[in-house]
Amino acid sequence: MENKNIALVTGASKGIGLAITKRLIIEGFFVVMADIDENKEMRNHENTSFIKTNVAQEEDVKTLFNTIKARFKKLDLLVNNAGIVRDNLIGNMPLADFNLVLDINLKGVWMMCKEASELMKENNKGRIVNITSRAWLGNRGQTNYSASKAGVVGLTRALALELGKYNILVNAIAPGLIDTPLTQALRKDVLDKLIAAQPTKTMGLPDDIANAVAFLGSYQTQFITGQTLYVDGGKSIGSNM
Numbered sequence: 181m182e183n184k185n186i187a188l189v190t191g192a193s194k195g196i197g198l199a200i201t202k203r204l205i206i207e208g209f210f211v212v213m214a215d216i217d218e219n220k221e222m223r224n225h226e227n228t229s230f231i232k233t234n235v236a237q238e239e240d241v242k243t244l245f246n247t248i249k250a251r252f253k254k255l256d257l258l259v260n261n262a263g264i265v266r267d268n269l270i271g272n273m274p275l276a277d278f279n280l281v282l283d284i285n286l287k288g289v290w291m292m293c294k295e296a297s298e299l300m301k302e303n304n305k306g307r308i309v310n311i312t313s314r315a316w317l318g319n320r321g322q323t324n325y326s327a328s329k330a331g332v333v334g335l336t337r338a339l340a341l342e343l344g345k346y347n348i349l350v351n352a353i354a355p356g357l358i359d360t361p362l363t364q365a366l367r368k369d370v371l372d373k374l375i376a377a378q379p380t381k382t383m384g385l386p387d388d389i390a391n392a393v394a395f396l397g398s399y400q401t402q403f404i405t406g407q408t409l410y411v412d413g414g415k416s417i418g419s420n421m
């Protein structure tokens with residue numbers, strides 16, 4: 181582990197985060213998996229370590245980074261992937277669901293970035309990849325989620341300006357419709373309509389996002405920062421009528 185690059189992935193126990201974790205191990209990283217639930221399959225993997233973390237809780241985030249500092253003294257890559265949805269039209273959306281989505285999807289990302297940037301600055305080296313969503317452009321029934329993900333795009337751009345001089349690059353990935361437990365929970369007729377609206381007529385796979393993270397999170401890139409890369413089968417291009 182001594183010579184390995186260290187990555188921290190939030191929401192790493194399933195879906196896109198799990199695919200990112202597995203891909204980063206192949207890329208030679210040791211991966212700290214931060215999630216509210218542990219993935220049992222990965223428990224004894226020699227290149228992972230699980231730290232139970234609710235990214236919306238300041239105490240949890242501080243404990244997570246104290247552990248990383250004590251054990252590794254560095255962080256080469258942070259992937260902010262943890263995120264939730266609580267969809268409803270605004271008239272039916274309780275304030276609690278707005279607050280919860282903003283707390284996890286935006287405040288959590290900000291707190292993680294704040295801690296990570298201090299550690300990365302000490303080593304004059306770092307990569308941050310924030311998982312936003314194509315939905316930041318606006319989705320009916322997602323005033324909370326779209327706002328949180330738009331916030332992540334803005335945060336990414338502002339932080340790229342602050343950290344560029346420390347050899348820390350900050351980028352975002354905007355997934356479209358990806359086949360994960362989150363989308364598997366959708367009603368079948370809703371899912372069919374969403375797939376039909378895709379230019380590719382397909383859903384993406386978690387590995388499609390993991391591939392993009394492997395690139396933007398690597399040290400092959402020295403000059404890409406503040407960008408949002410869409411991995412969405414072309415859905416963000418516009419009308420497909």
Ligand SMILES: NC(=O)c1ccc[n+]([C@@H]2O[C@H](COP(=O)([O-])OP(=O)(O)OC[C@H]3O[C@@H](n4cnc5c(N)ncnc54)[C@H](O)[C@@H]3O)[C@@H](O)[C@H]2O)c1
Pocket residue numbers: 190191192193194195196197214215216217233234235236261262263264284311312313314315354355356357358359360361362363
């Ligand atoms: N699946 C899609 O179609 C899609 C599309 C666009 C963006 N995204 C984004 O990709 C990311 C991953 O989505 P997914 O589909 O894999 O979701 P998922 O629900 O399958 O997995 C999310 C993971 O995050 C963890 N998590 C939830 N709340 C947390 C918290 N407070 N602290 C720490 N961990 C927490 C969960 O335990 C789970 O392991 C999210 O940010 C999501 O918004 C997903």
